[in-house]
Every structure is written in structure tokens, then in C-alpha cells.
Amino acid sequence: MTIDNHTLLRQWTMLRAIPRYPLKITASELTVKLINEQFSVSKRTVQRDLLELSQSFPLTLDDRNKPYGWSWLREAPSFDLPGLSGHEALMLAMAEEYLKELLPSITNDVLDPHFKAAKRALKEQFNAKKISNWLLKVRSISANQPLISPKIPPEIQKVVSEGLLTEKQLNITYQKLGEDENQKYRVHPLAMVNRGNLSYLMVTFFEYKDIRLLAMHRIKSAELLKESAIIPIDFDIDKEIAKGRLNFGDGKTIQLVLEFNREVGEYFLETPIAVDQNYSEDDSKIIITATVADTPQLHWWILGLGAEVKVIKPNSLKKQINDEVCRMHINYQNNKSET
Structure with missing residues (x-):
């Protein structure tokens, strides 16, 4: 059968407009798209083209419910012109x-x-x-102790991501850390953030406006609702991250002054801990001043540097670190007596 250039171009345009299952497009919608592309075509011609193309390409018609729609089969191989370089x-x-x-x-x-x-x-x-x-030859690794990621059931990942994408509310069952009983919530999904090997969903609960974090692997069930999610007008994912929200802080910042042994301190001159960082130095030490979010992650980071760093200010943080070091010392002393 001879196909003229106009028909070939029209059918090629149609094939590119058909989505992959489970998405679908109706013959009427395809007709409108083709007319917008300057093709002179009727719905009847489009329907005839679709039937003809389905004989040569892995297309499927979903006629279970009206309006009927066409899709590429989910498992159909990808093709395009030109081929991938x-x-x-x-x-x-x-x-x-x-x-x-x-x-x-x-x-x-x-x-x-x-x-x-x-x-x-x-x-x-x-x-x-x-x-x-x-x-x-290329890898991306974490600067922290590597941990094995918890499993997120694919059906939950799919429902949650669809709710986030379509801005719909979710009914979820959630198990808090350290608790045996599951809790049921209706949530408004706002954003998803990967933090190391864990994924967190930013949400608001019910009609409340406080932003909360839910660990994706602790969601035990999820149901997509028809109601639209209510997104706070001033919500900004980057601002929430800058507040230290993903380091489990409450949004407060502090003026931090740290004294480093010179060798370690030079590393943080190359990789500053804040955009407003300043420093002074002598032959043996480097003192860094910066405005940072006051979070548990900050405390863990300072403790992880051990004797290479000393908190100068604020006094409240200095006391917290000192108290934690004392508790660590007591733990090790107890272990020594046990052996």
C-alpha cells in the first residue's frame, strides 16, 4: 500500500501523541491535537488511522469505560527517530x-x-x-557511614507519588518509630525529599497547617483520595530545607563559633558550613563563625569530629555537647569495669 507523505507525517505525529499505558488519549483529543498541528483531519480519519496503526504497532484500546482511549502497551519498546546516540x-x-x-x-x-x-x-x-x-568509572557515595536503605513497598510508593504529582489528599496508615500501634491520618502531600538512604514526605495533617515529616518506609498503607490537597500559599521546599527541617530541627538558627585543629579546619575552608561563614587562624587552629540551623544533625556532626573541634559559642550548645561527652565517658568507664 502506498502512503503519501502527508499521511505518513500525520500518522507519525499521532504515534508521538499517544501516551504509554495506564495513560490514554481519545480519538477526539487526538483530532484536536492534529488540527492544532495544522493537519486537516476528521475524527473518522483519526479512528481509521488508529485501527490501521494498531496492526503494526503495540497500541491498545481501553474500551472498558467511556471515553475510550488509546495507549502504547506498557511493555512496548521505545522507539524514535533518530535513534539514541x-x-x-x-x-x-x-x-x-x-x-x-x-x-x-x-x-x-x-x-x-x-x-x-x-x-x-x-x-x-x-x-x-x-x-x-x-x-x-563514576560513582556517587555518601560522606556519612553507609547504611542499607529500608524497603518501600512499590504499591505505596506509587500511590504516594501520584498523590504528590496530582496534588490529591491521601489516607495513610503510619507506624511511628518505637511504637507498635499504627496511626491513621488524612494528609496533604507537599513534597518528597531524599535524605541519605531515607525518603521523607512533607505533609500537613487533616486541617492543620503545621508541616510534618513522614518517613516513607514507615507508611504501611496509602489510599489516594479525590479531594485536592491544600498547599500552603507560602510553602517553599527549599526554604524548609534551609531551616533545617530535614535535619529534624524546628527552624531556629544559631550563631555558631567552632575552634578546629588546623588540619581539620582547612577542610571546612574549602567546604564552608554556611554562606556567611567567616574565619580567623593562627599556626595551630582555625576558628570558624557561621549562622546555621540548630538541629540534632548539627550535634551529631560536631560529636563525630571528636577532639578535632571545640564549641566556643553558643553556650547552650557547648553545654549540650559537653554533657553528651560526659555520658559517653561514663558509658565507656562502665564497659571497662565490666571487662
């Missing part, structure tokens, strides 16, 4: 490795065939094989 395949492979946990589940479903196509390209193309070696 080695560099494009490498970008997709690295995106899968480093971004997959940050993307909505439905986006990962849509991208999965592209990720698979990238892997095929890296295996099959001679030049791409060389480029794929980059994946064996």
Missing part, C-alpha cells in the same frame, strides 16, 4: 541510576522503555560500548 544512552542510564527514586512512579513507568532502550544501545553500538565504560 551513545551519549544520549549514557545520559538515560545515569538518570535511571541516580534519579529514579526522585521521580513519580507513573513517570518511571513511562520512562522504563526508554531506560531499556538506552541499555540496549549501550550494548549494541560499538561506540556506545566505549561510552558505557563511563558507568564503570
Whole structure:
């Protein structure tokens, strides 16, 4: 059968407009898209094209409920013109490795065939094989003690990410740390943040306005509701992070003054602890001053540096660190007597 250029271009445009299952598009919607692309076409022609294309491409018609819609099969391989270059395949492979946990589940479903196509390209193309070696030469690791990530059931990840993406409320069952009983909440999802090996959902509960953090792995069930989530008009994820929210603080900041042994202090001249950091130095020590969020994470970080650092100000933090060091000393003294 001979296909003229106009028909070929129209059908190619249609194929690009059809989403991957579970998303779908109706013949009427496709007709509008084609008209907007300057094609002179009727709905009847679009319906005929769809039936014809479904004989050669992995397309499916969802006719369970009206309006009926067309989709690419979920498992259908990705294709496009031109094909993936080695560099494009490498970008997709690295995106899968480093971004997959940050993307909505439905986006990962849509991208999965592209990720698979990238892997095929890296295996099959001679030049791409060389480029794929980059994946064996680059890693991103945490500066903290590595921990094994807790498992998040995929069905919960999918429902929560859909609620966040579509800005819908959720009914969840949640188990707080150290408690046996589960709690039920209706929440308004605001944002999701990966902190090390853990993922946290920022929410508000019921009709309250206080922002809370929920560890994703402690959500035992999640139900997507029809009601729209209420997003505070002044909510800003970056401002919440800057307040130390993800370090489990209450948003307060302090003027911190630390005295470092010179060798360790030089490291924090290269990687400042705050944008307003200042310092003074002599032959043996470096004193750093900075405005930082007052959080448990800050306390853990200072304690982790051991004898290489001393808190000068504020006095309240100095006392807290000193008290903790004393408790540690007592613990080790008790262990010594036991042995």
C-alpha cells in the first residue's frame, strides 16, 4: 500500500501523541491535537488511522469505560527517530541510576522503555560500548557511614507519588518509630525529599497547617483520595530545607563559633558550613563563625569530629555537647569495669 507523505507525517505525529499505558488519549483529543498541528483531519480519519496503526504497532484500546482511549502497551519498546546516540544512552542510564527514586512512579513507568532502550544501545553500538565504560568509572557515595536503605513497598510508593504529582489528599496508615500501634491520618502531600538512604514526605495533617515529616518506609498503607490537597500559599521546599527541617530541627538558627585543629579546619575552608561563614587562624587552629540551623544533625556532626573541634559559642550548645561527652565517658568507664 502506498502512503503519501502527508499521511505518513500525520500518522507519525499521532504515534508521538499517544501516551504509554495506564495513560490514554481519545480519538477526539487526538483530532484536536492534529488540527492544532495544522493537519486537516476528521475524527473518522483519526479512528481509521488508529485501527490501521494498531496492526503494526503495540497500541491498545481501553474500551472498558467511556471515553475510550488509546495507549502504547506498557511493555512496548521505545522507539524514535533518530535513534539514541551513545551519549544520549549514557545520559538515560545515569538518570535511571541516580534519579529514579526522585521521580513519580507513573513517570518511571513511562520512562522504563526508554531506560531499556538506552541499555540496549549501550550494548549494541560499538561506540556506545566505549561510552558505557563511563558507568564503570563514576560513582556517587555518601560522606556519612553507609547504611542499607529500608524497603518501600512499590504499591505505596506509587500511590504516594501520584498523590504528590496530582496534588490529591491521601489516607495513610503510619507506624511511628518505637511504637507498635499504627496511626491513621488524612494528609496533604507537599513534597518528597531524599535524605541519605531515607525518603521523607512533607505533609500537613487533616486541617492543620503545621508541616510534618513522614518517613516513607514507615507508611504501611496509602489510599489516594479525590479531594485536592491544600498547599500552603507560602510553602517553599527549599526554604524548609534551609531551616533545617530535614535535619529534624524546628527552624531556629544559631550563631555558631567552632575552634578546629588546623588540619581539620582547612577542610571546612574549602567546604564552608554556611554562606556567611567567616574565619580567623593562627599556626595551630582555625576558628570558624557561621549562622546555621540548630538541629540534632548539627550535634551529631560536631560529636563525630571528636577532639578535632571545640564549641566556643553558643553556650547552650557547648553545654549540650559537653554533657553528651560526659555520658559517653561514663558509658565507656562502665564497659571497662565490666571487662
